[in-house]
Amino acid sequence: MGRRSIHRRPRRARRPGPSRARDPGTCLSSPDLSSSAPPRLDVTHMALQPDDPLPPALADTLRNTTREAVLNHNVKVKSDRWRAAAAERGLPAPTGRFQSEDTFFLTRADVMAHADADITPENAMELWYATMAWGLGPSGSWFNLRLDGFAKAPETNIDLLVHAWATVRSGASAGDCYRRLLTEKGKPFITQFGAAFATKYLYFAHGTTLPVRNLILDKVVATNLRDSAWPDSPITAWWATTYQAYCDLLADWAQQAADIRGAPVQPDEVEKAIFHM
Template identity: 45%
Template sequence: MIVDSDRWKEALAERGLPPLQGMLAEGGRVSVSRKDIFDLGEKTLDSENALQLLYYSLAWGLGTRASRLHQRLDGLAKNPQKAEKLLVDAWTSVKREAPVKEAYGTLIFDRGRARISWLGPAFATKFLYFAQGNEADARHLILDQVVAKNLRPDAWPGSPTAAWFPEIYERYCNLLSAWAKEASEKLCNSREVSADEIEMTLFKRHKWMTQGEQVSAG
C-alpha cells in the first residue's frame, strides 16, 4: 500500500502527537506491506511501539487517499494516554492468546462502539491482526464493511455491515478459521491455508464483483 507520509507527519505534528518512526518517517510516498507491519508486532510491547503499530495499521488501511485521517487522529489526540493504554492492553491480550472476543472487547464496547473515537471495528481489527506479529496461524482477522458485505450472500445472511459485537467478531474469526482448515484438507494438506488468506479473498471479491458489474454495464 502506498502511503503519503508527509501528510501523516504534518497531521501528527498539528495535534502534538508522537511522530512517525521507521520508513514512514523518511517522507514522501512510501510503500508499506503487511510484512512491514507484522514486523512492528514483534517489537517490545510498550506504549510507544503500540502507537507506531496503530499508525502503520491505519496508514496501510487508509492508503494514499487517507479518508478522514484528521478525524481519526483527533480521536487519538483527545486523550493520548487513555488511547495508548487501550492499545497496550489490546496488544497484550493478543500476545497472551486471550479469547478473540476479549482482545476485541478491549477496543470495542459490547454494542460495537469504539472505545477510541474513530477507531471502530474495521481499524481495531487491523490493529489486532498486525499485533499478532509474524504468526503462521492468524487468529485475529480483519473485518470491515467490504468483507462483511461479501460474506452475506453465501454464509452470513442478515449480518451487520458496520458495527460488530465481540461475540459476532469471534464467530466471524472462527468461521474463517474453519474454512481455512477445510481448504487445507481439500489440498490433501500439501500446504496450510491460513484464515487471513480467506479474508483477503473475500476482500478481493469486491474488486472482482465491481469489475463484473462494470463489464455488464458496458
C-alpha cells in the same frame, strides 16, 4: 475487482436481537476481562452460519492463493502527510520509514513486523500509525477526523492500544481481544477507531510469529459474506460474540481449504479472498 457471488442460497428470516450501537463515542478505560461473569450473548450473531461449508467459488480462489500474496498486500503511504498531521495535533512523531522516506509501499508483513517489538507505549503508537496508514491508504477516508479522534485523549488511547496488544500476545480469544478496544456491542473506546480499524490493529498485533486468530472485519468483508454464510450481516459495530463467530468461521474455512489444496491455508488468506470477491 468486481464482486462475484459465492454459493448463493435462499435468504433466512432475520432473527430478533438487541440493537447495534453506531455512535463512535469514547470510553476512558478498557473493560475488566478478569470477571468470571460470562459475556452477554449477542443473539444477532446467530444469523452468521458458523458451520457452513466452504463455498465452492471461494475454495477455487484459495486453491491458487499463496501466502506471499497475502503478506505482500500493500498500500502507498505518503509520509509527509502523517508527519504533518501528528505535529499539528501534538501526537508523537511517527518514526522509521515515516521519517526516512516521503513515499513508500507498506505491506501486511511490514505492519506485522512492528508487532514483533517489545510491548511499550512508544511501540504501540508505531503499530497504530502503521495500521492506520495501511488501512486508510493514500487517499485516507476521513483521515483528519480519525487523527482528531485519537488526539482527544492520546495517553488514554495509547494505554488502550498497549493492553489490546498484550491481550493478543497472551493468546486470548478473538472476542476478548475485541473487548479491549470496543464494548460488547461494538462501540469503540477510541473515538473514530471503530471495528473496521480496531480489528486491523488486533490482526497486525499478532506479529510475524504468532498464529493468526484475530481477523480483519470491515463492511466489504461483511457484505461479501451475505451470499454464503451471513445473509443478514450488519456492516459496522459488530458485537464481540459476532466477531468471535466470524473468526471461528474463517478458521474452519481455512482448514477446509487446506484439505482441498493439500497445503496449509491461514485464516487471513480466507479474509483477503473474501475481500476481493
